[in-house]
Amino acid sequence: MDEPPENQTPGSSSSHENRAEGDITSGGIVQARDVEGGVNFYNTLAREPASQVPRQLPGDISHFVNRSSELATFMELLESTSDPGSRHARILVISGSAGVGKTALGLRWAHRIRSRFPSGQLYVNLRGYDDGPPEEPAMALDRMLRALGVPGSSIPDDVDDRSATLRSLIAERDVLIFLDNAVSTNQIRPLLPGSASPLVIVTSRSALPSLGAREGAHRVQLDTLDEADALTLLRAVTHEKREDEESDLTELVHLCARLPLALRIAGERAASRPMTRLTELIEDLKDDSLLWEVLSLHDDSTTEAVRTVFTWSYRALSPDAARTFRLLGVNPGHDIGLSAAAALCGVPARTVRRSLDLLVGAFMVETSAPGRFKLHDLLKAYALSEARTAEPIADLRTSLRRLADWYARTLEEAAMSLSAIDSVASSLDGQDIPDPLSFATSTAAFDWFESERQNLVSTAQAVLSSENHESAWNIVMAASPIYAQHFTFDDWAVMSQIGVDAARALGDPVRYSAALDNRGKYLFRKRRLDEARRAFDDALRLRETGGDERAVCESLNALGLVCLRTRELDEAAEIFRRSASGFRDLGEERWECLALSNVAEAYLENGDATTAIDLVDGLPEVFAGLDDSASQGNALWLTSWGQRLRGNLSAASMAIDAALAIADDANNRMWEAFWLIEAARVHLAEGRLDEAARCCTLAASLQRQIGDRNREALAVNCAGEVHQALGNFHDASAFHQEAFRMQVSAGDHWNAALALANLADCEKIRGDSAKVRDLSARGVGLLEQFSDKNSSRLRRRLITLIE
Template sequence: MSAENELSGSARDAVQAGSISGGVHFHGHATRPDGAGRRVPRQLPADVRDFVNRSAELDQLNAVLPGEDGKPLVVSVCLIAGTAGAGKTSLALRWAHRVRDRFPDGQLYINLRGYDPGEPVTAREALHRFLSALGVPAPGIPDDPEAAAALYRSLLADRRVLIVLDNAATVAQVRPLLPGNSHSLTVVTSRGRLSGLAIRDGAHRLTLGTLPEPEAVALLRAVTAGYRPEDDTGKLAELARLCARLPLALRIAAERAATHPHLTLDDLIADLRDESALWDALSTGDEDEAEAVRTVFAWSYRALPPDAARLFRLLGLQPGPEFGLSATTALAATTARRTRQLLDVLVGAHILEQTAPDRYEFHDLLRAYATDQAQRDETPEDRAVALRRLLDWYLHSAAAAAEWIQPAERPLPLTPPLEGVTPAAFESYDQAVDWSEREHGNFLPLLRSAQAAREDRYAWLLSDVLWSAKAPSATIHDWLVMGDIGVRAARRLGKRLGEARLLDYLGMGHMKLSALTESRHHHEAALTVWRELGDRRGEAESLNLLGLVELRVRRLDAAQEHFERAGLIFRELGERHREANTLANRASTLLQAGLLPQAAEDARAALAIHRESEVRRSVGNALRILSEIHREQGEIEAALGLAEEALEIALDLRNPVMEAYWLITLGDAQREAGRHADALVSSQRSAALHRRLGNRSREAMAWHGAGQTYWAMGREKEAVDFFRRAATTHRELGDGWHEAVSLAALADTDSDSAEAVAHLTRADGLLTTFTDPRAVALKEAIAARLRP
């Protein structure tokens, strides 16, 4: 179990240095006004085949576009509302493909799954996907939804983008995804009226009803063309009426007619009339339409071959938004070849959609129908066995991915896969990450299914393994829910080892969100369990993690004590790499305290071990610490070289978190070397990256560095502005130490004014809780300046 101060990812921003007044001016490639270097997303799914008519509705949508390119849109939000199966998505996609050239900066698309049986896509998750598509590296996407929404609006501020938000259930899903300019257009589909969008956001609502009879007949003819003789228009109209003229039901009926050309329409109509409704779960607000959809589904389902029908209903047990061939093979306990054949049958019957090679999804109505059929036609034992096979496939596949993604983690011993389950295998880090990103949307629904089915063993094992198997692009929020599920399951089973591991993972997750009280609580609980188990390695891990919490709140004595106790245990156990981690963490603590010789000794020892083990991010962190020590000792050239070497490691690893943090160190060394222009570039680049990362604390540290450089250049006005902004942000974050440091620097810019005295007085009060040597020295310096 490793504790990382730095995360993974990549980013490079072009930063404007020079005359800067009043703020940090940075221009990332994603926001350049000329569009050079931008990523242009093209996310629209394929256009709908055999789309017919809806000409009046297409004309209504066309009316929102201006007559000439470059003019503001008539409205910026269009809502397509209507009953389930009315063809809202088909209309939205047909129109989006027609007008996409009017939006040269790209198209964004997401299915919000507002009506799926499982959890809908949250605005936070949707923002994460959109920002990634717009070129923001995964670690650069803020966890805070408001910060992510602000970054999203900033990136789209000068762009013309078409955004399609499919299957929205609530206004809360939609509003954070609105770009906020008059040149981009958002198209929303929903079964609800979403009145709030019309009232507050000026959305133009188009209500989609059933197809007029001529258009319904035309759709039936389009799908069956070339497969059947010319059918009588009157009989096609009767078939359309039996389908309530709903496009979803019409397409299913037409597919069956096309695949049975030997049957007359009279036979098909009679069969459909006689089909009794098998499904009571659907409610569309119109009982006639609901009855028609139920009848068509049952009619199509009963026509499937037995093996295909069984696979269809078993897929109703798959809780995620989409599924792949391998997972389906495990679920059905068949061969991959046979599973693909059966999936092809379901796709051909238009009751399953293929979204990519070996990837599939349901229309939400058909998923609910499949789930209902599984409840009706499969025994409880058969359902339980199928779900266990699916859970087992994900468990072992995730474990294989974790070996690549987090190889330093202590893996759990797992029993062999169940019979008929062949987990995914990976030959590279990239393959493992690709799998994790592709399957991410299934992880939390899967854990919820395990919880609901009282499969506690899989619940805790999966939540544990998925901590190490989560992709770098994944946010921490979903895993925190999984971790809570896993801890409860481990406790019910009395799995104390699992409980302790998950508690530490929860602590690390909360640390990433700066929820330090929650982080400490979980690590302390984990420490108690490790000690009860007599697990010295686990005890050392928790002590080290608690030390990081104490370091974040500047309780330096407590942090040092935790790191020393953890390091002793790791040394006893022969865990050299982990002992080196505690040495580096202790070096950071001693550096913070101003105890430079001791800090240097620990940092050099950690660096030697990390170079030997070739853990590059750990090497870079030790180099950063040593650079700061050399700078404070006046050894500027050495500080520069170490900081530059650390930054190169961050860039090679494509890790923007490390890059942003280590740029502060580089900027400080450049300033001391008299390279003021370079120092400004480093400080401002760091601020730009930290803003994208959503790390306000370190963004303010970068501002403070810029202020120090402007002060060294004799540019007081700019220095004052940066120091003031840094102090204000630290105050808002409750960071008394860094606020006091910025206030003291601010007072230096005007040492004789009453305002300077006020700054020093507040800084003096903030420092009363800190007793380390550096804090004491600063407090004494401030007290001397405040004496009459």
């Protein structure tokens, strides 16, 4: 297998690794005929994902007042830009000062028109004005593409490629995109569509003038409420339970600078004290205003009005609610769940729930989704300021540590549901950490992980910055198996480096080697093989020095996988044998057999079927006894491969049928998709071309849904071989050309050379000698880096075609 040992994917090899590097937007449609029922291969994502219709809009805002002229303007814009023949993106920018109600207005309109966008709604908080860094376009695109149904393994690395993928996906789809709290044009430009079908709503404190000049965005500058609307909002928030003088209400409106955010908070404060005269509340507010006037270093009257109202309401909170509010300002994430908030505050969930209810009722905390809470960016800045004033630094560090450790423990629970064999146990004692969440299903575990992805990275960065290296290491290592299994490469890139930095600071060789191993796995999956080899080498040296024999064997296996990928096959086989021998001495039967499977694969890649079959003999039964279905199926796949190369097609067919039965019993489409390619090769060798074509079609379709471009290309190339056998050389050429393009984009030069050899064979039959020589020469060039026996055979085949 070519996966590092903690991330076993059955049937992997140096040419079969899942990847995210492919260009999934280019290329056309390949069609093949003359096979029973017809065979059609379409480029990945050429069709809309059938079941992914995102519904990400946050809830509408309560007590929304007027803004009728702006809403009418928006509707006029929508009607005037609804020309189906238009090529220009429809973009609305709502700008204005902090707290003026930009998001509230945008959401009110978005909910009003969402029925016009049946393909769904995407919402991204770009965090342009949070205390942390703004959302990077690459991360925003990752989330948008996943919401639209793109598998993580199919999301390109480069931000421009991600942007192109998004444009291709939504070009003909009626999608509503809400980009909240944008800080600059450069931040949002990669997130924009290239056609008129979608509609984009942007909110920002900046007017973003260049967006209007270049993209033709329509811009609306939002002002504070007029006095009448401000009074209406104030009355709505107080539920009209008070009988106050008009003059007093008007004075309160002016003290709040007619800002909706300040008016909601002030109104709720007044509503919570129905027996207190409004004049008394106004005097309190004026006192706090004087305090801010003394402390202020600038003349931004609206900002000072908001701060004054914040202070006024904050001082009315109960001690528990006030502390919860302060610590929410310390939370590094963009929002927080109830259990995480309990960990942050170090109190039972029921206690923090009461505080959160009070804060929500006072409009000082928002509910971003059921059970999730967040602060407006102005309130978060205020809460953080109060926390730094009222709480000792040591206590704030402890709160962050509790939050990070709770995340680590819950990640362990999620990993047990999602990847039990790969889960990593931390060293947490849990004395002051609330119980982690538990998950009844893997779907529930993954949904939680997805909702917390941004928060996990932000929290790990925060505890590393605060020099709480143990907590940083724990959260990284607990998350690592989920990153590996679900292709969240952007997060894994950041987190794996945090783990290395934290372990280095701890000075613990055991943790440092584990962090290097995790970093190596990330680099390996990204085909940064030289860097991966260095990380694995460094981890191996530390483990050899520390005398941890089991960890040494794991590092050897990881290095063998790198050699398998680079086709240093003799070295790979030797390293795997050392690993297997070490595991045998340790009594680790499963790991010994996994390493022996990898030895067999190295021999098969070198064309030595006899040795490989001897090595794998009996392994399926061992894995069955260990209740390891994945490895059992993988051993059967290796058996089929070896028997097919030896010409024993009956044994090959029996083995691959048994593997596919395992996949069917487990309802595992990933296993089935890969093992179907071997089944197609067996049927092709048997001359059962209709069955071979059926297997290729199903394998390619499944790989496309999974998002594994490299394995999809293997199925496409095999389909070309089927058509060569049928004598359909025109269609065969189309398949091989498409396979070549996909393999090059995935960085798999060996299989790209094989596709070129097959394509050259087709062109030779068709009589295009010049093209044959060109294709063969290109194939020889791709093979220059490889020196194994199979590469030498393929090179000789290509040279013969040139001659």
